[in-house]
Amino acid sequence: xxxxxxxxxxxxxxxxxxxxxxxxxxxxxxxxxxxxxxxxxxxxxxxxxxxxxxxxxxxxxxxxxxxxxxxxxxxxxxxxxxxxxxxxxxxxxxxxxxxxxxxxxxxxxxxxxxxxxxxxxxxxxxxxxxxxxxxxxxxxxxxxxxxxxxxxxxxxxxxxxxxxxxxxxxxxxxxxxxxxxxxxxxxxxxxxxxxxxxxxxxxxxxxxxxxxxxxxxxxxxxxxxxxxxxxxxxxxxxxxxxxxxxxxxxxxxxxxxxxxxxx
Amino acid sequence: xxxxxxxxxxxxxxxxxxxxxxxxxxxxxxxxxxxxxxxxxxxxxxxxxxxxxxxxxxxxxxxxxxxxxxxxxxxxxxxxxxxxxxxxxxxxxxxxxxxxxxxxxxxxxxxxxxxxxxxxxxxxxxxxxxxxxxxxxxxxxxxxxxxxxxxxxxxxxxxxxxxxxxxxxxxxxxxxxxxxxxxxxxxxxxxxxxxxxxxxxxxxxxxxxxxxxxxxxxxxxxxxxxxxxxxxxxxxxxxxxxxxxxxxxxxxxxxxxxxxxxxxxxxxx
Numbered sequence: 320x321x322x323x324x325x326x327x328x329x330x331x332x333x334x335x336x337x338x339x340x341x342x343x344x345x346x347x348x349x350x351x352x353x354x355x356x357x358x359x360x361x362x363x364x365x366x367x368x369x370x371x372x373x374x375x376x377x378x379x380x381x382x383x384x385x386x387x388x389x390x391x392x393x394x395x396x397x398x399x400x401x402x403x404x405x406x407x408x409x410x411x412x413x414x415x416x417x418x419x420x421x422x423x424x425x426x427x428x429x430x431x432x433x434x435x436x437x438x439x440x441x442x443x444x445x446x447x448x449x450x451x452x453x454x455x456x457x458x459x460x461x462x463x464x465x466x467x468x469x470x471x472x473x474x475x476x477x478x479x480x481x482x483x484x485x486x487x488x489x490x491x492x493x494x495x496x497x498x499x500x501x502x503x504x505x506x507x508x509x510x511x512x513x514x515x516x517x518x519x520x521x522x523x524x525x526x527x528x529x530x531x532x533x534x535x536x537x538x539x540x541x542x543x544x545x546x547x548x549x550x551x552x553x554x555x556x557x558x559x560x561x562x563x564x565x566x567x568x569x570x571x572x573x574x575x576x577x578x579x580x581x582x
Numbered sequence: 583x584x585x586x587x588x589x590x591x592x593x594x595x596x597x598x599x600x601x602x603x604x605x606x607x608x609x610x611x612x613x614x615x616x617x618x619x620x621x622x623x624x625x626x627x628x629x630x631x632x633x634x635x636x637x638x639x640x641x642x643x644x645x646x647x648x649x650x651x652x653x654x655x656x657x658x659x660x661x662x663x664x665x666x667x668x669x670x671x672x673x674x675x676x677x678x679x680x681x682x683x684x685x686x687x688x689x690x691x692x693x694x695x696x697x698x699x700x701x702x703x704x705x706x707x708x709x710x711x712x713x714x715x716x717x718x719x720x721x722x723x724x725x726x727x728x729x730x731x732x733x734x735x736x737x738x739x740x741x742x743x744x745x746x747x748x749x750x751x752x753x754x755x756x757x758x759x760x761x762x763x764x765x766x767x768x769x770x771x772x773x774x775x776x777x778x779x780x781x782x783x784x785x786x787x788x789x790x791x792x793x794x795x796x797x798x799x800x801x802x803x804x805x806x807x808x809x810x811x812x813x814x815x816x817x818x819x820x821x822x823x824x825x826x827x828x829x830x831x832x833x834x835x836x837x838x839x840x841x842x843x844x845x846x847x848x849x850x851x
Contacts, residue, residue: 347768350775354782361786362640369639496621504628514635 323424330428352385370513383536386437396478400485466535469555476562486573507533527558604704622711644785649725656719658805663712665749667705673757680760731814741808744824751831761842780806
C-alpha cells in the first residue's frame with residue numbers, strides 16, 4: 320500500500336501546481352453554464368414548475384453539474400490507451416506494482432485536488448446565494464458525499480474498461496469521444512433526466528450513468544428519500560461490481576493479446 | 583493592379599497545393615477519417631434531444647420556433663466546422679510553434695507568414711462533422727422554407743462570408759497573443775466556449791448582453807445574425823455593421839501581428 324500512497328502524494332503535488340490552468344478551465348465552464356441558465360429562465364417564464372422542478376431547483380442542478388461533472392472525470396481512458404498503443408505499458412508490467420492500482424492512485428490524487436476546490440466553491444455558493452442554495456443537513460451531506468465517492472469509483476472503472484479497447488483497436492479516440500458524450504448525456508450533464516421524453520427517460524434510469532451525476536445531485540437537493548438513497552447506492556455498488564468483473568476479464572484477455580508495438 | 587492579381591493567383595495556387603497535401607494525409611487513414619464523424623453524430627443527437635425537451639415545454643424560445651432554432655444550430659455548426667477545419671487547427675499549431683520556437687521555420691519560407699500560419703492545412707477528418715451539420719441545415723431548411731425571404735438570400739450569403747471573416751480575424755487576434763503570453767491556447771478555448779451563446783436565439787439574453795456579443799465579442803455574427811437575417815428577423819443595418827466590424831478587426835489583427843513579429847524571439851538555435 321505504501322508504494323501506491325507515494326504515487327498518490329506525487330500526483331497530488333503535481334496536480335496542485337497548475338492552479339491557474341484549473342481556474343481557467345472553470346471560467347470556461349461558466350460560459351456554457353450561463354447559456355443554460357438563460358435557456359431555462361426562458362423555459363420557466365411561462366411555467367412555474369416542469370417535471371417537478373422550479374427554476375430555482377434547476378439552477379441548483381445546473382450549478383452542481385458544472386462543478387461536479389468535470390470533477391469526477393479524468394482522461395484516464397485516453398492516457399492508459401496511449402500507453403498501451405505506444406507499447407509503454409511494458410514498463411508498468413515489469414514494475415513491482417499492479418498497473419490498475421497504480422492508475423487508481425493517480426486518478427484519486429488528480430481528482431482530489433479538483434474536488435476540494437470545487438466543493439469549496441459550492442460552499443461559497445451556499446453562503447452567497449441562499450435563495451438557490453441552502454445547507455441540506457448533515458445526513459443529506461453525508462449521503463451526497465458517499466454517492467460522490469461511488470460516482471468516482473464508477474467513472475474510473477468505466478474509463479479503464481474503455482481504455483482496454485486499445486489492446487485491439489489502433490486508436491480509441493475513434494469512438495471514446497462519442498461514448499463520452501453519450502455517457503455525459505445519460506448522466507444528466509445536459510438536462511435533468513426527469514425532463515427526458517419517451518423511452519429515453521426509463522432507459523436513462525436503467526443505465527448506470529445516472530449514478531455519476533444525476534443521482535448524487537438529486538441526493539444533495541433532498542429530492543431522494545433516505546430509503547431510495549440507500550437503494551440507489553446499493554444499485555450503484557452492484558454496477559461497480561459488474562464493471563470490475565468485466566474489467567478483470569478484459570484485462571486478462573488484453574494482456575495476452577498485448578504485443579508492445581513501439582518498444 | 584496587375585501585381586496584386588498575380589499575387590492573389592499565386593496564393594490561390596499555393597492554397598490548392600496545401601489542400602491536396604492535407605487531403606492525401608487524410609486518405610492515408612480513411613477509416614479514421616470516417617469514424618471521427620461518429621462523435622459529431624452523437625453530439626448532434628444529444629443537442630437535438632435537448633431542443634426537443636425544451637420545445638416540449640414551450641412553444642417558442644426567445645420568439646423562435648423549434649425548427650427555426652434547429653436551423654440556427656445547422657447554420658452555426660456548419661460555420662463552426664468550416665472555420666475549425668480551415669484555420670482554427672492551424673492557429674492552435676501556430677501557438678505551439680511560437681511557444682517552442684519552431685515558428686522560425688514559417689518565417690524563413692518565401693510565403694507570407696500570416697497566410698502560412700492560418701491556412702497551412704485543411705483538417706479533412708472533420709468531413710464527418712461537416713456532413714452532419716450540413717444534414718441538420720438541409721433538413722431544418724426544408725421545415726422553415728415558408729418563413730424564408732428568398733430576396734434576402736444574397737444578404738444571407740454575404741453574412742455567412744462575413745461570419746467566416748469575423749471568426750478568422752477574431753481568432754487570429756487572440757492567437758497572436760502567443761507572442762506575449764506563454765500559452766495563448768486558453769484564449770481560443772474561451773472563444774470556443776463563449777460561442778455557445780450564439781447557438782440559441784438571442785432573444786433569451788438581456789439587451790446589454792446582446793450588444794456585448796455584437797460589438798465587443800461578436801459571436802452573434804458567427805451564426806445567429808446570418809440565420810436571423812434569412813428568416814426576416816434582422817434588417818439590412820447588420821450588413822453594414824458586419825462590414826465595419828471586418829474592417830476594424832482587420833486593422834487590429836494587422837497591428838497585433840506586426841507588433842508580435844517584432845517581439846518574437848526564437849527559443850531554438
